Amino acid sequence: MRRILSIAVLTSVMYATTSNVLAEDVKAAVAHKEITPPIQVAAKIDGFLESHWSANKVTPAKRAEDATFLRRVTLDLTGRIPTTSELDRFLRDKSDNKRRELIDRLMNGPEFPLHFGNVLDQMIQTRYAGNSAFVDYLRRNVRDSKPWDVVFRELMLGPWETDALKPASRFLDKRAKATDVLAIDTARVFFGVDVSCAKCHDHPLVDDWKQEHFYGMVAFFNRTTGGKGKVGEKSEGEVTFLGADGKEQTARMMFLSGRVVEEPTAAATKSGNEKPRRFSRREQLVNVALQQKVFFSRAIVNRLWEYLVGRGLVDPVDQMHSANDSAVPGLLEWLADDFATSGYDLHRLITAIVSSRAYQLSSLWEQDSPLPNSSSFAAARLRPLSRRQLAFSLLVATGNAELTAPNEVQTRVERYAGVSGIQRIEQYLTIEKQTADLMRSFDMRRSEFHSSVAEALFLSNNPTAQELVTADNSDLAARLGKIEDTRKLVTMAVRNVLSRPPSEEQVVQLTAWFTRQGDDRQQASEQLIWALVTSAEFRFNH
Amino acid sequence: MTFLSTNGHPLNRPLHRRGVLQGMLAGSAGVFGVGNVGIAKDTATAKSAESGQNRVLFIWLAGGASQFEMWDPKTSRETGGPFRSIPTAVPGYHVGELMPKLAQQMDKMAVVRSLNTAITAHGPAADLISTGRPKEPALDYPEIGVVLARELAVQGSKLPDYVSFFLSTEGRRRPATGFMGGSHAPMLLEKSMRPKDIDLPEGLSDLRHKEREHLRNLLSSEFARGRVGGQLVSGYNSAFAKVRGLMQSKGLFDIEQEPVTVRERYGRTAFGQQCLAARRLLEAGVPMVKVARGFWDSHHDNFESHRELTPDFDNVLSVLLTDLDERGLLDSTLVIVLSEFGRTPKINKDVGRDHYAAAWSCAFAGCGIKGGAVHGKTDADGKTVVDGQANASDIAATIYRAVGIDLQKEYHSGLRPVPIAKEDAKPLDGILA
């Protein structure tokens, strides 16, 4: 009781100090400027795709089944498989609107910001991901619907004085000692462009990127200092490089669009009695990038599309240039423009994408005609779970994760504190702690995913992995062990692990298998759970 | 070379032994008596000996071994240090006195004395020499071993393609798969010589272990039918398919199965044990094995350090070469000895040598290598290369050529074709057979 109260107090303090005002601003803007609601954006996405399909004479796959959709969207938005009560609720719901309502529940629930903070952390920090202060900073941004351009500004410029914003300096701080890396990573993450090849010579394969572009980006960062927790910027310093002709040149600040930024001379910065405003190269980058909009907005839209659908509209996501066309003509451009003009609202964009027909297609190709190229988005595709998703889902599936709804007292607490979802936040963070070690044994999700023998060995032989499915640790295993009706048993197993009811054929198949395992029903239950959690259907998002 | 018989009397090296071994290799399925290398099912070695499967053993001397103390002594020069040089089986070629055993086997080895790779920081230098490529920001090159594993992999083998031992932590380098992706990532042995998670879990019978894997596989294959991206499932299943094979071949990693005489020959140091394990793996048909011996970075007390490290290296490598030779494996196994750079001619105030990449050495033996060849020369003080300068790409190209890989072969990174060897790399023909 006391513990719950103290968490409630803590959380409400957290809420009070962060700017909830931002979300309100956007809502006001939506009402006032008539920003199209996500459902209409979804319709627009579908329109583009339908034209694309018809132009290419492609018949897309059918719509994914309810259980499939529930699992997919729950994994994508909260990082875990649904519980059986969530499954039951969704399957029993007969309303036409149920998918919209599900999306709404997930997008506005307490787990979405927690999960998406991690997703953004991986996206932004890449090899430096995992710092809890930075992750929580991102989680707060997601929770408060902070616009993406504001986030970008905070990461690049601060202010970093408050406790809430201090972690934002970490992107720069981790890279400040290597300016090249800083420039390359910024361009990759925020502008969807990998210019590193243009360092030594004009890009051998891409006409767009010359040495000037590479050093142009570096020039925005060369005065940035940091690396020990405090990021700053010197007031002078130039970047020089050896051109392909061997002559040394001074780099001008140049954005990827080719726009050059001139540095005002000392005289020009003073006007009358005004104190000369300090010239910040990094600030110039932010201004130019946001003014130009196109790179900035397309990069994030493309990355989020890739995260949710499995393949970017431009593929790979950091190779956006003129020779690499976007897969669906017009879609990325429109979506990015819409994103930029309606306040860089990630929440709205994600809602739109998962509400679209394209996202909700089945991953089964049941037509006779061969499967078209992935750029057609004619079907959903298998996507490996991230290590975090896999670990979380393992605990949920085996009944090792506490995800119960708040009881009477807890509900009262939440109502009193004026904040909902506190209990779920605590449960999520508890699971996160439980899975910290387990996660490390799994293969990382990446665009060229590969299943390692190390993971297979871990799951097959490691004692920790075995413990996940034993009755001592797994609530599911304990329950199954007590069920006498084998058909009931296997049905419960499939529902809990694979988040769907089994087909009759599968019930027969599994019942036969189970019976063959002999008298020790407890052991057989454990092995059944093992086979299900290690099956491909569990391992992948589909 | 004498061996001890079981009652402790030395035996002369039996000349017929090699013939006996080869006869056994040509036989059919079963367990080999010599060394008790048990291979559960197929005689990978028999097949490979027939089909000409090549293998590679990459001995990585992490930290920068000193060429002055090993391959390119400069006795009686100010830069030479206190070790004498000794003649070898190759007329006119001397090595440091700390390598008397290898000196006798120099007719099996080829040495390159003229490496100039410029980079003297551990990480970047190691990246350069292990990939054979200068770093490109947008393209991650795979480590040479990864390429070799891919090229030399045996279809359908239940053994890993690439096993990498790096038990010391300093300078530990995980062979990078680069743009080739995870399919040929090595099995990493970093905490123990034994692979992790290779034992049947306690309380689970072998039958149940099999049964549940069977079910897992069945469910996964059924699921994959008609699925977009089904090849991810094949990859997933093939990872599990390797599990039982690895569990069955875990004996390969168990050097206690070797006769005591053999183990004593290799010696009780960690490096010796790992090389013995490596020989077992190579013999069983693992195409690529890397053994790292760290850490040679003798900035202070360089001579004491090499007094400690080099004799062990000398003993182990010479025992290994003899062992491979006697088992009829040396002709089909390329042995590479490489560091990330050499050490300075100048002896510093702490009686040490620092990093040096302007003139240093590496060595090879076995498959595709001309025994007794010595390529390149340095000046009298070992400060510069005066003949036969070679860079990291040249070494990589030499390695590929030695095992019969076409240097023009291309891989793809995304859409971009990437030749296996750098375009201007020149394999060192002088050391190739």
Place this chain on the structure above:
Amino acid sequence: MKTAFDPTKAKLATTCEVPGILYALCYDAEQGTLYGAGSDWSVYCVDLNAEKPVAEKKWTNHKNYVSAVAFVDGNVITGSYDQQLIWTKAETGKPVHVVDAHDGWIRDLAAFPDGKRLASVGDDMLVKLWNAETGQLLNTFDGHAKQTPQGYATALYAVAIAPDGKHIASGDRIGNVCLWEVETGKLAGKLHAPTFYTYDPRTRVRSIGGIRSLCFSPDNKTLAIAGIGKVTNVDGFVGPCRVELWDWQSGKRTATCQDKHKAVLNHVAFHPTEDRLIVAGGGDSGGILAFWDAKKEQPIHKAKPKGHIQRFLLDGNGQRLFAAGYGGFQVWTSDATSN
């Protein structure tokens, strides 16, 4: 009354440069000549009476590093990594005796106080006793392990002779000291000081360290053992410089002197009159010449010598300290008058 060498006033008075490293030195007090053992196989000398003393290459009789040198009765006796002991008559430069002394690098040499005998130690892990005049082998003491516990090469770095000439101490790489009764040749005792040897089984899988120097106190009660303490990175001398004091007769350690200056102490000596130790060496924190009150943990004074010192000795008056090491000879004084 002799003026004590005041460590707080210690200053470098003269350097006489030699290329490479000098590993040992000795002093002919009569002539005022220093002899240094060179890494270029040569013996160097410095005439300290000259106005501007310089190092002069005298003889190259050895075929490897000269690692030890003693001056006895007009002869410069040198030990070398070439495994030989050579007696050279100082006046003529002619080798008087050439002895194949050890089956391994000779590391150290000590003359008995009466000048009649010598003790040498080498990497065959043997202590050998010699007639200082004839070069005849008198005895061999064998008590040190021939390998490190991990099975690698070891070394016998240090030898010291008790002031009454009745005992010899020898110290090896792995931290063991053997005490020998000279007359009988018996092992009188063994001291274990393993802190001086760091074997790193995890990060670098090799070792560094060793007992580099031994010295008996003037009252023969204490044996000083010098080297480096626990090393964190065995690529270098990255550990505190360290001296242990032992009541060698009872086999008990009486004091540990350790300073955070990261270095191996190559030489330790008791001050002839003051109750203090002098140590010298070098390592990760640079060269060191330090003066230690045996009763205190911390040194009284640390001086920064030029380059790292391998060996030193005090002149008879205790007013000058002669050091040899990287770069050659150094002469230190501790009063206002230089030289």
